[in-house]
Amino acid sequence: MPPPAAPSHAGVRLHIVTGKGGTGKTTVAAALALALTRQGKRVLLAEVEERQGISQTFDVPPIGHDETRIVHERGGGELYAMSVDVRESLMEYLQKFYRLGRAGTVLEKVGAVDFATTIAPGLRDVLLIGKVYEAAGRRQGGRHKDRPVYDAVVLDAPPTGRVVRFLNVNAEVADVAKVGPIRTQADSITRMLRSHTTAVHVVSLLEEMPVQETVDALTELRAASLPLGAIVINQVHEPLLEEAELKAAASDPAAAGTAVTADLKSASVRTSAAMVAGLLEQAREHAERVALQQEQEAILLAQGRQVFRLPLLPEGTDAGGIRVLADALTDQGMI
Amino acid sequence: MPAKPKASADPADATHLDLDALLHDRRTRIIVCCGAGGVGKTTVAAALGLRGAEFGRRVVVLTIDPARRLAQSLGLTELDNTPRPVAGFDSEAGGSLDAMMLDMKRTFDEVVEAHATPEKAAQILANPFYQAVSSSFAGTQEYMAMEKLGQLRTRAAEEDSWDLIVVDTPPSRSALDFLDAPKRLGSFLDGRFIRLLMAPAKAGGRAYLKMFSSGVTMATTVMSKILGGQVLQDVQTFVAALDTMFGGFRERADKTYALLKNPETAFVVVAAPERDALREASFFVDRLDEERMPLAGVVINRIQRLAAPTLSGSRALAAAEQLAEVGDGSESAPLTEGLLRLHANLAETAERQEALARRFTAGHPGIPVVEVPAAAQDIHDLEGLREVGQALTAP
Numbered sequence: 001m002p003p004p005a006a007p008s009h010a011g012v013r014l015h016i017v018t019g020k021g022g023t024g025k026t027t028v029a030a031a032l033a034l035a036l037t038r039q040g041k042r043v044l045l046a047e048v049e050e051r052q053g054i055s056q057t058f059d060v061p062p063i064g065h066d067e068t069r070i071v072h073e074r075g076g077g078e079l080y081a082m083s084v085d086v087r088e089s090l091m092e093y094l095q096k097f098y099r100l101g102r103a104g105t106v107l108e109k110v111g112a113v114d115f116a117t118t119i120a121p122g123l124r125d126v127l128l129i130g131k132v133y134e135a136a137g138r139r140q141g142g143r144h145k146d147r148p149v150y151d152a153v154v155l156d157a158p159p160t161g162r163v164v165r166f167l168n169v170n171a172e173v174a175d176v177a178k179v180g181p182i183r184t185q186a187d188s189i190t191r192m193l194r195s196h197t198t199a200v201h202v203v204s205l206l207e208e209m210p211v212q213e214t215v216d217a218l219t220e221l222r223a224a225s226l227p228l229g230a231i232v233i234n235q236v237h238e239p240l241l242e243e244a245e246l247k248a249a250a251s252d253p254a255a256a257g258t259a260v261t262a263d264l265k266s267a268s269v270r271t272s273a274a275m276v277a278g279l280l281e282q283a284r285e286h287a288e289r290v291a292l293q294q295e296q297e298a299i300l301l302a303q304g305r306q307v308f309r310l311p312l313l314p315e316g317t318d319a320g321g322i323r324v325l326a327d328a329l330t331d332q333g334m335i
Numbered sequence: 336m337p338a339k340p341k342a343s344a345d346p347a348d349a350t351h352l353d354l355d356a357l358l359h360d361r362r363t364r365i366i367v368c369c370g371a372g373g374v375g376k377t378t379v380a381a382a383l384g385l386r387g388a389e390f391g392r393r394v395v396v397l398t399i400d401p402a403r404r405l406a407q408s409l410g411l412t413e414l415d416n417t418p419r420p421v422a423g424f425d426s427e428a429g430g431s432l433d434a435m436m437l438d439m440k441r442t443f444d445e446v447v448e449a450h451a452t453p454e455k456a457a458q459i460l461a462n463p464f465y466q467a468v469s470s471s472f473a474g475t476q477e478y479m480a481m482e483k484l485g486q487l488r489t490r491a492a493e494e495d496s497w498d499l500i501v502v503d504t505p506p507s508r509s510a511l512d513f514l515d516a517p518k519r520l521g522s523f524l525d526g527r528f529i530r531l532l533m534a535p536a537k538a539g540g541r542a543y544l545k546m547f548s549s550g551v552t553m554a555t556t557v558m559s560k561i562l563g564g565q566v567l568q569d570v571q572t573f574v575a576a577l578d579t580m581f582g583g584f585r586e587r588a589d590k591t592y593a594l595l596k597n598p599e600t601a602f603v604v605v606a607a608p609e610r611d612a613l614r615e616a617s618f619f620v621d622r623l624d625e626e627r628m629p630l631a632g633v634v635i636n637r638i639q640r641l642a643a644p645t646l647s648g649s650r651a652l653a654a655a656e657q658l659a660e661v662g663d664g665s666e667s668a669p670l671t672e673g674l675l676r677l678h679a680n681l682a683e684t685a686e687r688q689e690a691l692a693r694r695f696t697a698g699h700p701g702i703p704v705v706e707v708p709a710a711a712q713d714i715h716d717l718e719g720l721r722e723v724g725q726a727l728t729a730p
Contacts, residue, residue, distance in 0.1 A: 022373015022607065056611065098557070159372065161400070208713040209402040210373075240680065241673035249670060259667035260674060266664065267654040267671075269646070278643030279674040285642075286677055292712065314683035316610070 009229060009335050012199045014136050014192070015154045016229075018163040019203030020213040024234045026053035027317050028203045028310065029156040031325035036335055037077035038326060041151035044080045044135055045070075048128040048166075049158060054081045059319050065089075067135070080150070082135070089127040092134075097181050126169050126186055133189045160202065160217040167193055167200070168224045199229030204300060206233060206293035211300060218303055230334060231305045233297070235312040239290045246287045249280060256280060308332045350696065352632030352703035354603070355728040358387045361498065363601050365488065365594070366631075369504040369513055370605035371615035375636045377401045378714050378723055379605050380503035381409060384432060385421075385717060386724035387499050391428035395487060395497045399437050399480060399505045408716045409434040416441045418487070423717050433497070437505075442479040442486075443469040446587070464573040476505040477513045478588070485591040514595075514622065601631035606695075608638050608688035608706075613695050620699055632703030634727065635692050639685040640708040641678070648682030651675040 009015070015032055019025035026047070033045040044067060047054050055063045060070050063081045065088040071079035136153040139145055158166045173186045192198060200221055204214040214231060221228055249256040257276050264271045300307060310328055313321045329335065357363050368380040377398055384396035395418045401411065410421050411434055418433035426432075447465075448456045459465050469475060484502050491497040504513045594600065602623055606616035616633055623630040655675035658668050696704055707726045714723060 020373060021371065022612070026611075053611075056614075094557070208715070212403060240677040242669065245670040245673060256667065256670065259665065260671045263658060263665055263668055263671035264654065266661075267657045269650065269654045272645065275643045275645050278641070279646075279678055281642040282677055282681060283674055288712065312684075314680050314687065316687050 009199055012197055012229070012335075013148070013150075013152055014132070014198040015152065016157045016163075016167070016198065016200045017154065017203060017232075018157045018160050018200065018217065019232075019234075020161075020205075020210045021159045023203045023205050023210050024317070025159065025203040026051075026057055026156050027322065027325065028201070028232050028234055029154050030054065030057045030322050031310070031329055032201070032335065033079055033152075033154040034071065034322055034326040035329045036152045036154070037071055037073055037079040038075065038330065039335070040073070040075045040077045042078045042080070042149070044082065044150045044153045045156065046082050046084055046132050046135065046153065047156040048084045048132070050083060050085070052083065053156060054083065057317070057319070057322060084128050084131045086124055086127050089131045093127060093130065093185075097185075123173070123182070125166050126173055126182060126189065129166065129169060129189055129193075130185055133192055136192070157200075160213045163200075163217065164220040164224050164226070167221075167226055169193075171224075194225055194227060196227060198227050200226050201229040201232055203232045203234050205235055206237075206296040206300075208296065211296045214300065215303065218305070228305060231300050231303060231307045232329075232334075233300065233307060233309045236309045237286070237289055237293060237312050239286075241283055241286065243287075246283060249283060250287075253280060306334075308334045350701060350703050351730075352603075352634065352705040353728070354383065354631075354634075354705065355386075357601055357603075357631055358383065358390055358392065358499075358728075361392075362599060364491075364499060364599040365484070365601070366499070366501045367484075367504065367595065367600065367602050368502065368605055369602060369619060371607075371612045374605050374607040374612050376605045377405060377503045378720070379603070379634055379636065379727065380501050381405065381434070382714075382720045382723035382727060383603070384434070384499075384501040385424055385720045386728065387501070388421075388430040388432035389425045389428060389721075391430040392499045393431045393497050394499045394501060395433040395435065395491075396501045396503070397435055397437060397480070397483060397487065398503045399476065401436065401503075402715075405715055406436065408714075408720070411436050416483075421717075431497075437476075437480055437483055439476045439479045440469050442483050443475065446482060459573065462569060462573045464569040468573075477515075480505055480513070481591040481595075482587065485587065485594060488594060514626070514628075596626070596628055598629050600629050602628055603631050604633045606633060606635050608635055608691050610691065613691055617695065617698065620702055630702065632705065633695075633699075635695070635704060635706045637709040638688055638692070638706045639681055641681055641685055643678060646678060646682075648679045648686065651682065652679040655679065 015029075017025050017029035017032065019028070029045060029047075033043050036043045045054055047063075052062050054070070055061060058070050058081070060081075063070075063083045065082060065085040067080045067082045069078055070081045071077075073079075132153060132155050135150060136148075138149040140147045140149055157163050169186045170190045173182055202214050202217050202221075204210045218228060218231075257273075257280065260279065261271050261276050264276070297307075308329060309332070310325050313324060315321065317325065357366070366380075366383060368376045368383070370376050377400070380398065381396055381401075384394045388394040396409070397418075398406070398409075398411070401409070406412070410419060416435065416438040418435040421432040421434050424430075424432045444460060447459050451459060480502065484500065487497065487500050491500065595602075604616050604619050604623075606612045613635075620630060620633065622628075652675070655672045658664055658672045658675070661668070692704075692706060696702070705727065707723070710719075710722070710726075712719070714720060
């Protein structure tokens with residue numbers, strides 16, 4: 001059994017965020033990182049699929065392999081971002097473990113770097129997550145030598161379909177390396193990933209496919225002994241109408257139409273029969289959507305994980321929207 | 336390009352994507368649905384397939400990773416890599432509808448078996464390295480989707496069975512992976528390092544080897560240090576066994592790529608009215624254009640539509656606030672206020688999506704586009720797919 005996540009995620013230093021494609025996992029990872037930053041922490045937000053999702057979300061220039069500060073809060077919090085590059089990670093790795101300055105270049109020249117990173121998918125993942133592991137464990141040195149450089153690291157991980165394979169580095173390298181330094185590296189990464197300082201959060205929408213994938217991902221993560229974090233429901237349509245009102249409107253649409261028309265007139269809105277019918281039709285669709293959401297939400301609630309909800313922002317999630325979502329996560333006590 | 340849908344008669348509406356014309360045009364033999372993850376590619380592919388079949392086309396839909404209930408609605412209860420007839424569609428027009436789910440590993444195995452002697456094939460299939468490549472190489476899924484498409488096309492011609500193949504592309508990191516993966520796999524297998532590893536076995540490789548020999552020795556030493564000697568040995572055996580097939584792989588990848596460029600193919604790019612999905616769509620459209628691939632157009636899926644379009648969002652919000660202020664209004668005032676707030680909310684979403692869609696069309700003048708309204712319910716039966724098909728082709 002994996003260690004159960006603490007009620008709040010205060011003790012967690014590595015937050016891994018996954019979710020089905022299109023659920024907004026990059027947005028949620030960004031919001032979580034920003035929420036931590038606003039607590040005055042020094043935070044690193046990392047992406048590993050070279051999608052430049054962070055740069056687009058925060059509307060900052062493209063981010064590379066070097067950690068770059070993208071947000072500085074007045075309260076002292078700092079948010080750094082990086083887009084992990086697999087070749088550079090390999091070079092760093094070679095340098096660190098083998099002191100292979102020149103060999104690295106030679107490897108590159110004969111195409112061995114390409115070879116190693118494309119052919120052995122496990123190796124690729126070990127290098128990517130290895131870089132995140134390195135950053136999460138890095139110490140300041142000097143007077144504060146035991147203090148970590150980052151108070152928290154948030155990883156915008158691959159989508160649910162690939163995430164378990166990505167995080168299950170041990171199993172991955174088992175195919176390619178049974179002994180040796182890669183093995184050792186994989187073992188220490190796995191130790192960190194399975195510890196209580198890590199949490200894997202799954203982002204979902206209240207729609208059938210994402211919910212199904214969330215349930216499947218939780219099962220797979222559990223089977224791989226990875227520490228589950230929270231379920232974050234993104235883009236929740238807040239019910240804007242009371243159920244009783246909707247029922248009344250549905251039971252006698254003609255009467256509801258007349259009453260609504262009168263109300264609209266009292267607010268000096270120019271009405272037409274088509275417009276009032278349209279408003280009631282929208283309410284019916286909204287009710288349908290809300291009912292469907294409730295059905296799907298019940299499935300997520302039954303998973304026994306903490307659930308956090310982020311509203312659908314009609315204005316979209318630009319840099320300002322991320323702040324709204326970050327505050328929502330803080331207010332709900334996720335971190 | 337004959338497969339390109341005809342521009343609609345109204346010149347002001349010249350960039351409307353007419354998918355019915357595309358489905359009716361018998362010269363359209365392949366429709367490839369591509370786009371970012373989560374935009375509804377699979378649903379669009381299935382809906383187009385169903386609609387085509389009900390027009391009388393003989394259709395096979397190749398899906399990669401359908402949602403469970405959608406798969407069930409198509410009768411895809413098992414992943415057996417073979418097209419199966421779909422029950423429950425309307426065959427009155429003389430059409431047929433088959434569907435299949437891609438089994439990537441199995442397709443790869445079949446390629447190996449088709450191109451090597453049984454003895455050699457067995458050797459390759461047992462190689463641990465092959466197993467890693469065939470089940471998890473980044474791009475294998477895309478490559479195998481292409482391979483399967485090629486197979487279906489050949490079979491369709493030989494048996495005179497299907498006259499329309501609808502393909503759903505894999506949920507890649509990037510939509511472009513679908514176009515790049517086959518080349519990547521090809522160039523990997525033809526790669527310099529592999530060649531160098533194999534060089535000692537080849538007379539012709541000697542001079543080359545000599546030139547690079549110190550570098551290669553160093554590289555191999557480092558690689559065995561990192562990965563362990565066994566891995567390199569596995570790689571060498573694997574590559575040696577595959578050697579005779581290299582040409583085959585290349586050739587097949589090139590052939591399928593050529594097929595995709597053929598005017599009998601039509602690419603339909605699917606996007607959601609969100610920034611990221613439209614950006615992906617943008618990349619894809621530009622890329623298809625650059626490569627002179629037959630792009631039919633873009634589907635902007637799940638657009639928010641208003642049932643009361645005459646009322647502006649800001650007016651609705653102002654009225655809602657006015658009703659709330661009055662307080663002791665009529666009994667129905669809370670309902671009316673709710674209706675107005677909901678409308679304001681929907682209008683804001685619709686406006687943002689419209690702006691994104693407009694920006695997309697402005698950036699890609701002349702690319703046919705069709706906007707599809709969001710359905711209130713998830714799709715999981717043929718009736719639902721039929722409705723999506725209607726929405727896709729509404730004038």
